[in-house]
Amino acid sequence: MHLPLPDDRPHLSQVVPSMLAALGVDGFANTLGLPTVARACVLLVDGLGWELLAEHADCAPVLTELVKRPLRVGFPSTTAAGVAAIGTGVASGEHGMAGYTFEVPGAGVLNALRWTSHVDGSNLLGVLVPEEAQPLATTFERAAKAGVTTSVVNYAQFKRSGLTRAVQRGGQYVGVRAFGDLAAQTLRVLEAKPSFCYAYHSELDMLGHVYGPGSTAWRMQLRQVDRLVESIVENLPPGAMLAVVADHGMVTVEDALDVEATPELLEGVRAIGGEVRARHVYTEDGAQADVLAAWRAVIGERAWILSRDEAIAAGWFGPRVNDWVRPRIGDVVAAARDRFGMKLEMAEAVESSLIGQHGSLTTAEQHVPLALAFS
Structure with a gap:
């Protein structure tokens, strides 16, 4: 059987280090060759695969026009690992968020998104301290230490979650509830100079899981994601860069x-x-x-x-x-x-x-x- 090996495409973990290097933060390599900027934001659209976007380009004209190249996300291609790659600048073998669920010695099988036991659903925050479970300095901590105004724009309910503490600590957390304030708060935090922010949208992934990627509901949501991107792009402050990425694609299991x-x-x-x-x-x-x-x-x-x-x-x-x-x-x-x-x-x-x-x-x-x- 042919064994899949990593290809030569850039890894998702290279995005934030390249952006921070473009902001002038020491200690990061600009492996993606990004231009110098004063403000930078990465918007992660959960579940937006390269092949899905290409197949449904008519639903996302703005995103399609902006696309420069494909990235690879590494194994496993799942949200906990992808978000951690953004938050640490390294792949799963180094940041340790090894899957949706995985065994941690002394704590059992962890559901990394919920930070609960995969066996009985009990909360593991008191058993497995997030800052110890993922001990590497985050990209947010390093950016903030360098004097960059650093923000995490994400759903309000995740502010104190285990995964947030493990891989997004160091950034000022800005809790949002819908498309409108996701766009508005992202633009607000980018007013500072220099500034870096991470913003996250989850509903495309959710509808892909429930109805299937490429379904009518999924395509309608992709249209809304495209409008979100357009709203941010049209209002970026001077000297700003927006990078839209994803944590994984998706397939229909048959x-x-x-x-x-x-x-x-x-x-x-x-x-x-x-x-x-x-x-x-x-x-x-x-x-x-x-x-x-x-x-x-x-x-x-x-x-x-x-x-x-x-x-x-x-x-x-x-x-x-x-x-x-x-x-x-x-x-x-x-x-x-x-x-x-x-x-x-x-x-x-x-x-x-x-x-x-x-x-x-x-x-x-x-x-x-x-x-x-x-x-």
């Missing part, structure tokens, strides 16, 4: 296997993390080889299935994997091919019911747009 209903896939397994398109499988002591063989035998060519060491060596988690991150990666890692999915119908009833999914290594999930606007 062939799904219920792992919990397949005994061969559970033998020797003590925990399962990840999501439908990308699984971390944690094994009992001494069972890794048998579990790896069983998953390969049952699933076959519907997924790329590697041991932890094989996945790391293949560069799935980036060029470097920190020692404290390694245990978070499954003893066996499974990345779905084509339109396949690995569901946990009982443990993940809501997630298993969704039409659109992401997390794996296909180009539809990996490639996202880099759209740039300047004033």
